[in-house]
Amino acid sequence: MGEMHIIKDTGKGKVAVIFKRDGSLEHQQAFACETCHKYFPESQLITTWLGEDDAYLECGECRDAGR
Secondary structure, eight states, X not given: OOOEEEEEEETXXXXXXXXXXXXXXXXXXXXXXXXXXXXXXXXXXXXXXXXXXXXXXXXXXXXXXXX
């Protein structure tokens, strides 16, 4: 069985709870892909820098599809 995650909405933002293969849990901030608008753990998003202070977040699936 591979890793899976769920997204929890807390009062301070969205958090991803990642269930690891070894049975442990990991928590990360969750952000929305700016193409498909689905939430993913921060480690599963790819950041494309558009300038010094401007970035675009995409999931791997959207990045591979070239949307």
